[in-house]
Amino acid sequence: MSDNSLLEGRGQARTGKTPLLEVRRLAKHFTIEKSLFGRTTKVLKAVDDVSFHIHRGETFGLVGESGCGKSTTGRSVIRLFDITSGEICYEGIDLAGMNERQLKPYRQKMQAIFQDPYSSLNPGMNVMELISEPLEIYGGYSRSNRRDRVIELLERVGLKREHADRYPHEFSGGQRQRISIARSIASGPEFVLCDEPISALDVSVQAQVVNMLEDLQQELGLTYLFIAHDLSMVRHISNRIGVMYMGKLVEVSFSEELYTHPAHPYTEALLAAIPIPDPKVLMPTDRLLQGELPSPIDAAIGCKFRSRCPYASRRCGEEEPVLKRIAPGHYAACHLHE
Amino acid sequence: MTELLSVDQLRTSFFTRDGEVQAVRGVSFSIKEGELIGIVGESGSGKSVTAKSLLRLIPPSGQIVGGQSKLRGVDLLSLPEEKLRKVRGHQVAMIFQDPMTSLNPVLTVGAQLTEVLRRHQKLSRRHARQEAIEWLRQVGIPSPEIRIDQYPHEFSGGMRQRVMIAMALSCKPDLLVADEPTTALDVTIQAQILALLTNLCKTTGTSVLLITHDLGVVAQVCSRVIVMYGGLIMEEGTVEDIFSAPQHPYTKGLLRSIPRMREGRRERLVPIEGSPPNLLNPPSGCPFMERCPQASSECLILPPYVESKPGHRSLCWLTVARKSERQEGLQ
Ligand SMILES: Nc1ncnc2c1ncn2[C@@H]1O[C@H](COP(=O)(O)OP(=O)(O)OP(=O)(O)O)[C@@H](O)[C@H]1O
Ligand SMILES: Nc1ncnc2c1ncn2[C@@H]1O[C@H](COP(=O)(O)OP(=O)(O)O)[C@@H](O)[C@H]1O
Ligand code: SF4
Ligand code: SF4
Ligand SMILES: [Mg+2]
Ligand SMILES: [Mg+2]
Numbered sequence: 001m002s003d004n005s006l007l008e009g010r011g012q013a014r015t016g017k018t019p020l021l022e023v024r025r026l027a028k029h030f031t032i033e034k035s036l037f038g039r040t041t042k043v044l045k046a047v048d049d050v051s052f053h054i055h056r057g058e059t060f061g062l063v064g065e066s067g068c069g070k071s072t073t074g075r076s077v078i079r080l081f082d083i084t085s086g087e088i089c090y091e092g093i094d095l096a097g098m099n100e101r102q103l104k105p106y107r108q109k110m111q112a113i114f115q116d117p118y119s120s121l122n123p124g125m126n127v128m129e130l131i132s133e134p135l136e137i138y139g140g141y142s143r144s145n146r147r148d149r150v151i152e153l154l155e156r157v158g159l160k161r162e163h164a165d166r167y168p169h170e171f172s173g174g175q176r177q178r179i180s181i182a183r184s185i186a187s188g189p190e191f192v193l194c195d196e197p198i199s200a201l202d203v204s205v206q207a208q209v210v211n212m213l214e215d216l217q218q219e220l221g222l223t224y225l226f227i228a229h230d231l232s233m234v235r236h237i238s239n240r241i242g243v244m245y246m247g248k249l250v251e252v253s254f255s256e257e258l259y260t261h262p263a264h265p266y267t268e269a270l271l272a273a274i275p276i277p278d279p280k281v282l283m284p285t286d287r288l289l290q291g292e293l294p295s296p297i298d299a300a301i302g303c304k305f306r307s308r309c310p311y312a313s314r315r316c317g318e319e320e321p322v323l324k325r326i327a328p329g330h331y332a333a334c335h336l337h338e
Numbered sequence: 339m340t341e342l343l344s345v346d347q348l349r350t351s352f353f354t355r356d357g358e359v360q361a362v363r364g365v366s367f368s369i370k371e372g373e374l375i376g377i378v379g380e381s382g383s384g385k386s387v388t389a390k391s392l393l394r395l396i397p398p399s400g401q402i403v404g405g406q407s408k409l410r411g412v413d414l415l416s417l418p419e420e421k422l423r424k425v426r427g428h429q430v431a432m433i434f435q436d437p438m439t440s441l442n443p444v445l446t447v448g449a450q451l452t453e454v455l456r457r458h459q460k461l462s463r464r465h466a467r468q469e470a471i472e473w474l475r476q477v478g479i480p481s482p483e484i485r486i487d488q489y490p491h492e493f494s495g496g497m498r499q500r501v502m503i504a505m506a507l508s509c510k511p512d513l514l515v516a517d518e519p520t521t522a523l524d525v526t527i528q529a530q531i532l533a534l535l536t537n538l539c540k541t542t543g544t545s546v547l548l549i550t551h552d553l554g555v556v557a558q559v560c561s562r563v564i565v566m567y568g569g570l571i572m573e574e575g576t577v578e579d580i581f582s583a584p585q586h587p588y589t590k591g592l593l594r595s596i597p598r599m600r601e602g603r604r605e606r607l608v609p610i611e612g613s614p615p616n617l618l619n620p621p622s623g624c625p626f627m628e629r630c631p632q633a634s635s636e637c638l639i640l641p642p643y644v645e646s647k648p649g650h651r652s653l654c655w656l657t658v659a660r661k662s663e664r665q666e667g668l669q
Binding site: 204208211229275277291 | 559577613
């Protein structure tokens, strides 16, 4: 991608400041088949040339269909694994090539909350142990201080001090997600990856968790990368949103702008598919996307969306569109916007 | 429209080590011919157990402890097993959230579909195969002649759900029970599947009982909706009534907690505080009491169903009070 410079340091009103996080040309490829001699035969480009930035205190949403690379992007950013290529700059310092020892100070600053509150908490540890674990790892607390800190954190996420001695299975999904949140903020992070933190919860409880994440952000000045399927929740919580399709970022814009003026045909189709909770507003069935995601393994030339795009032209089959600025702070990768 | 299914005082419990889990605690409703009716509610409210009880598909630890479920006047709950087996898949078909668990992984899609077709219509093998290809085409599977010989794992989640729909509708059932058929799918595929389901049902005249936790899906697909909570129906009415004039505090809370597309961001969401009741020892009064902002001591006793207008009923003391106020006003 040649247009990287366009994505740098262009937050509304925040222009000039270095973003907290800047991801440049990130790629993460998985080897999915090896021949008898250990040679790689098939490569899945889960994330391919993705660039974006997140300002301090901002929430950047990431949306797209299952398997498009959202979680892989998030996990790359917090360096849960080695990336294939690209840069992950945290306050201007590239984490991409760092080893575990070099990463340690950043591990404290970057935390994560995951989708499944059932499997992401160790069932053999009680709440006190779960929340004090990061305090132990990152230090700074004596044993008795630790207990006080855990209770403070529990109360902060709407749980009670009595809950400290209970085990994860004794809690509802929403309460477990509160425990995950308490655990993730225990070390005093600046950045939190929220990978579908509300997808497994009921609507009425989702709102509880989203409100809590918003309050914590205000209070602690947190920066979020928020991944979700639920497009109306992402719109609610994010300042800016990136739309991914098959490992690529196809559109980036401010939330309201993205929802009111989607530029990429895929974004348009994604928004048209949201079932509107009002029987008087019927969905535009003519804009329903046909077909399904092509196989991510078969590398194709041209635009990856063209097999489902109602506007595809010959050029779309020959040349891959790159992310270009189409309005202030609004970027899209589509030949329709040249 | 004539009545197809009538469920009366259905009660189903699970007998676990910890005691009796009263999953469904007296549920009554009916479905008319050709009608699309939705059941919504949070997880654990008893939606799936209600649906499975209708066809007696409850796992062994569960037991239907009371009630009737009459299909055209015949009570399915007291029907001998072999007669019930004829009803399942013939008059009533069911599709579930995860189509992988309902498809046989070692048989090709075609083998499974033709088996269903041959069981319900006396077709030759060749004829059944032709018909199966037609059904795959109907549900939007590209190159059905090739796809028919593939195995379920070679299909995507959305395609498997299409196969399930083809299998369910190919026996031309009177009623299709669909339990969260699109919950595991992406919105774009969900939209395709829902459009397909409603179109096919309209053309075949099949009634649908659609279970979902997504109020958007209900608003777009159903004509009537049942709101469940704590093993009981809290409110029932047309989608228009439920969305524009909800009566029950739980329904109101659910509707308030969804972020509206119109609203700008950072408008605070309005959750329902607390969590659903434990059905191991369900409260004897209103199950929503613990979370209800309008609860009073009266609510320690279970209220009766009251219609705020014909076809719109709810289970709440406030509706009872409003109704008696109205009646006093009339006198
Ligand atoms: N460890 C791995 N080995 C091989 N392939 C992987 C691995 N992790 C992810 N992938 C593949 O990479 C692609 C992107 O996966 P990813 O989990 O990032 O998707 P996602 O957008 O988070 O999807 P979802 O919405 O389902 O969570 C998918 O095709 C997935 O199958
Ligand atoms: N096999 C089972 N054994 C014990 N309890 C069960 C079983 N299946 C469901 N339940 C309980 O029955 C209640 C209703 O469940 P269900 O109908 O599945 O809810 P939902 O509304 O989410 O579909 C829940 O409390 C659930 O835990
Ligand atoms: S580049 Fe072409 S195929 Fe791709 S989204 Fe734009 S119009 Fe559609
Ligand atoms: S009966 Fe009482 S507790 Fe139940 S919903 Fe009505 S007001 Fe609330
Ligand atoms: Mg993911
Ligand atoms: Mg269920």
